[in-house]
Amino acid sequence: MSPVASDFVPFTLQANSGLDDYLKANERWRSDMQNEHPSLFTLNGQGQDPHTLFIGCSDSRYNENVVGVLPGEVFTYKNIANRVNVDDLTCLATLEFAINVLKVNKVIICGHTDCGGIKTCLKNQRDDLPGLQCSHLYQYLGDIEDLKHENKALLNTPEYQNDLEKQSRLLSILNVKKQYQRLLTNETVQNALANKSIETYGLLYNVHSGKVEKIEV
Numbered sequence: 001m002s003p004v005a006s007d008f009v010p011f012t013l014q015a016n017s018g019l020d021d022y023l024k025a026n027e028r029w030r031s032d033m034q035n036e037h038p039s040l041f042t043l044n045g046q047g048q049d050p051h052t053l054f055i056g057c058s059d060s061r062y063n064e065n066v067v068g069v070l071p072g073e074v075f076t077y078k079n080i081a082n083r084v085n086v087d088d089l090t091c092l093a094t095l096e097f098a099i100n101v102l103k104v105n106k107v108i109i110c111g112h113t114d115c116g117g118i119k120t121c122l123k124n125q126r127d128d129l130p131g132l133q134c135s136h137l138y139q140y141l142g143d144i145e146d147l148k149h150e151n152k153a154l155l156n157t158p159e160y161q162n163d164l165e166k167q168s169r170l171l172s173i174l175n176v177k178k179q180y181q182r183l184l185t186n187e188t189v190q191n192a193l194a195n196k197s198i199e200t201y202g203l204l205y206n207v208h209s210g211k212v213e214k215i216e217v
């Protein structure tokens with residue numbers, strides 16, 4: 001990367017960073033954290049007591065830190081397109097551990113704009129994925145493909161037709177709603193809601209502005 005280009009890139013590490021760079025970056029981060037929050041590592045060393053389960057997309061541009069939290073506050077589950085697959089063991093175990101063991105009192109599904117999984121389906125590029133190398137990804141994205149077909153009429157209205165960014169944002173919102181409805185079918189979540197021990201929210205993160213907005217789920 002040229003010096004000029006690097007001036008515009010605020011990232012800590014790059015594609016050519018090696019292990020030493022990671023370790024040095026960790027030392028700087030650790031030192032900064034200790035200066036800014038002197039009690040943090042002592043507190044975290046005593047165990048975790050998160051208040052929130054954050055379910056988001058694996059996209060590199062956002063995570064629970066978009067609400068300014070520190071390590072120890074949020075238990076996180078990220079996957080492609082922030083799916084809540086209630087037949088998936090990882091998802092089921094995550095919900096049970098966060099709600100029944102860690103006793104979080106908030107569960108958030110946070111989707112985002114410009115989601116690659118959603119755009120791949122919207123641009124009909126799912127079929128172009130290299131079959132042998134991405135057969136699981138193809139299968140996985142079937143859920144988003146279904147979502148697209150379920151909302152075909154709306155996507156083809158004048159407001160959205162021929163506007164990929166608008167369609168993509170709409171589908172990101174509809175995906176949060178769909179995954180939220182799935183969350184509500186989970187027994188662990190149902191029990192916690194019945195006990196009033198959790199609140200559940202749907203959110204959308206805007207990668208262009210950093211803003212988080214509420215989704216009416």
Ligand SMILES: [Zn+2]
Nearest residue numbers: 057059115116
């Ligand atoms: Zn995404």
